[in-house]
Amino acid sequence: MGIKRYFNDFTALFFAQACAGCDAPLVDGEKHICTSCWYHLPETHAHEDQHNSSARQLWGRVRIEAVASYWYFREASRVKRIIHHLKYRNRPEIGTVIGQRYGAILADAAPFNQADVIVPVPLHPKKLRKRGYNQSMFFAKGLAHSMRLPVVEHGIIRRRATQSQTRKNRYERYENMLETFEANDIGGIAAQHVLLVDDVLTTGATLEACAGTLLENGAAKVSAVTIAKAL
Structure with a gap:
């Protein structure tokens, strides 16, 4: 056991994993994100505020119980670097670690702690094959661990690929998401309070479309959380 620990420490000395937020080498006990970050x-x-800016974005657009995001997302920020590593640098476990942290907070926060199941926003199969994983699913797994909830991985599916949302305005993003999602595991969401999860909240078009699909197919309630909210 001592030799194995020595070997692991020796390996870490030369191949230390870097923090996703600031690129500093991680020390013993740190996973993916350093203590400073x-x-x-x-x-x-x-x-803590049901009238928060994330929730207000969806008022009047879809019947949703509550919306919350863990962090603010700004350009040239630690959060942006973390999300980039999560989505594009093959580090999906970052999502799980973030989910565990946020889930521990939400476990004591109504109405999120009244949810019955967790449903991640899906990727289109083509994008899933290219990336190799759905970052929202890993975030959902972390939340599930801390909140002690089941994940309905395929509660909804993305039936058509959408164009990039990056340069679209709010209305264009909404149109881009129309008829994109459909319910898949109806038995897993029927009569349930669903906690819908995604990575970044921008205009809210994706959450609106997904929440609408869930409600139209038997979900009793929908709340939503994301890792970050774009400013």
Whole structure:
């Protein structure tokens, strides 16, 4: 056991994993994100305010119980770097670690802690094959661990690929998402309070479309959480 620990420490000395937020080498006990970054990441505390800016984005657009995002997303920020590593640098476990942290907070916050199941926003199969994983699913797994909830992985599916949302305005994003999603595991969502999860909230078009699909197919209630909210 001592030799194995020595070997692991020796290996880590030369191949230390870098923090996804600041690129500093991680030390023993740190996973994916260093202690300094955890301390400085800009939390929204949106779970404490049902009238938060994330929730207000969806008012009048879809019947949703509550919306919250863990962090604020700004350009050239630690959060942006973390999301980039999560989505594009083959580090899906970052999503699980974030989900565990946020889930521990949401476990004591109504109405999120009244959810019955967790449903991740799906990727189109073509994008899933290219990336190799759905980052929202890994976030969902972390939340599920801390909140002790089951994940309905294929509660909804994406039936058509959408164009990039990056340069679209709010209405164009909404049109881009029309008829994109459909219910798949209806038995898993019927009569349930669903916690819908995604990575970044921008205009809310994706959450609106997914929540609408869930409600139209028997979900009793929908709440939503994301890792970050774009400013």
